[in-house]
Amino acid sequence: PRTGGRPSLPSSGLVVAQSMLMGRFDRPGEGLSGGLSVLLDSVGEALASTDGIAGVLTVVTACRPDLEADRVLLRRRSPGHWILRLPVDTDRPAGPQDIGEHREALAWWATTLLSALGRPLDVLHVRYADDGSLALAEAARRIGAGLVFTATPDPHRRMSELLDRPDADPDHVRLDLHRVFLADRLVARADRVMGIAGRGGTAELLHHFPQLARGHGTRRLSAPPEGVAPYEPPPDAAKRCGLLLDRIAGKAGPAEGPRRTVLLSVGRLHPVKQQDVLVRAWIEAGCHRESVLVLVGGSTRAPDRQESLTRARIHAATLGHPEARENLLLLPALSNADVRSLERTLADPVHRFRARYVCASAKEEFGLAVLEAMEAGMVVAGPERGGVPHYLDDGVNGLLLDTSSPHALGRGLRRLLELDDEAAEAMARRARRLVRTEYSASAMAQALAGHYADVVSRGRKAQSGPSPEPFGPAPV
Incomplete structure (x- = not known):
């Protein structure tokens, strides 16, 4: 060296x-x-x-x-x-x-x-x-x-x-x-x-x-x-984001009619992040019939043991649920710039997506990904355990989730999906203002x-x- x-x-x-x-x-x-x-x-x-x-x-x-x-x-x-x-x-x-x-x-x-x-x-x-x-x-x-x-x-x-x-x-x-x-x-x-x-x-x-x-x-x-950090779009952000949006739109439905709600979750594939628990809760609560769950994280080139284990658990959770498998999209880890571009696009009313961000971790000591989604203008739901409640006020600028079990998490997902658009937009505005003024x-x-x-x-x-x-x- x-x-x-x-x-x-x-x-x-x-x-x-x-x-x-x-x-x-x-x-x-x-x-x-x-x-x-x-x-x-x-x-x-x-x-x-x-x-x-x-x-x-x-x-x-x-x-x-x-x-x-x-x-x-x-x-x-x-x-x-x-x-x-x-x-x-x-x-x-x-x-x-x-x-x-x-x-x-x-x-x-x-x-x-x-x-x-x-x-x-x-x-x-x-x-x-x-x-x-x-x-x-x-x-x-x-x-x-x-x-x-x-x-x-x-x-x-x-x-x-x-x-x-x-x-x-x-x-x-x-x-x-x-x-x-x-x-x-x-x-x-x-x-x-x-x-x-x-x-x-x-x-x-x-x-x-x-x-x-x-x-x-x-x-x-x-x-x-x-x-x-301040958002800086990559030079080819529109093209790169467009490819992702095409895949999501294919599951959410055509822009001309009613679309399924897009639930986005970003994080490394690991048991503490509980992507498998999120999938189980999503199915058990019946949310898979009215929403598309997009999970971003993990390596497809050389997954480590924890990533492979989490993917296997996600696969097991969807067995016997063909509708859930159809409405689940697993994407490999994206660059931070691509993630933030995707979040902004999903939050932009021009694209007519009804999108929500969800973090189902057992706990987050801080939750940078949650803050980035808030800064992008998405309404977010994060774990009540850890540091997220320090900046996320339940019902004011987002929702807090009990992530201790699939059943408890499922209740939170239903609450997130049933949130009317006007309330969601108000929460997203408050969240974005907070991050931009206090969390730079x-x-x-x-x-x-x-x-x-x-x-x-x-x-x-x-x-x-x-x-x-x-x-x-x-x-x-």
Whole structure:
């Protein structure tokens, strides 16, 4: 591998890094790649143009096939924003269950490459409670960079639920217990802890991290709003979107007469996203007779195990229901630009689609895809569990769904379909106004830049000498 040279960084301003170590950065919706890659791409670009920021690095991983195809480790993404790839000795992108085997190697690579920038790294921001994030936390300690960690109620929430279930899978308990250990270590290491606000703000997070509720020294918990980048249509948006619309229109019916409602759902194919539960609920509630369900996500080239499992469950749910199979459209993952173009077109009354957006996830800590659909002008329905209720007010700018079972979800789908067009349009207008005024990538970048500057001004933790226990106790 080669670095491709050092980034050209101004002499003033902060150099910051953000991480996404699971999945491939340029393939949102495939495998482990979801909304985080879209978020970090837009926020990285916005941060790079924010006062006080000299440059931004988004740290990702590259497995052996990725490195064989492209040996450059550092490449400019946009002015002031670079992608830094950390090699991982695997034949596929590392997942949460095996990245722990590469923790020390990741820490070494991150320390080595981040030390070779030509300017010291000021702040490193990690967002997931996994072994990769702990490896980067160790690299930050070694090079003297401040550490920011975005904590979420999971895995503590899931651990609490699993302990109440006598039939809990021991492997799931073990994995979540290990993630609890990682999250607590990251909170202890971090110079600044941030949260993602839910229905009660940060109350649930404080419940699971009592050290934050006690003040955590001089560090205060904050939850800056995450944001959506401005929409920029691709040059051939009309042509690309037209091909998709033809397929949807073929199932929805001719524009001249009454059309079936289009239910759109976008996300990586994964059990936590519950596309299979959505299909079952759609059929059990009889919604398949009056609507077209369009699922966007997953790879058709090289699906991973979770994608294949989810597709098999979707197929099983439609067995014996030929009408449902006829009204179900599965599309592979699309680029973010294509998704947002499709959403805008479906929301545009000129095209005469009666369209709704639905997210059936078991929970969404934030739900960037939901926000993007709101920004596009679609009326949306999202899970009541997690962070979506922080910005989606049921019956005001969208609907909240109980996604705990197919039966409960089916009730929500019926409510969504029975929503009259006038009420739906009013909800969509309020949703769009909220996102455009309060949830922009530039506003998020401004808030983050302020936190990063404060971390640096308060001084970093003492970095002298090696840690006697650099990674804490052995993994559970």
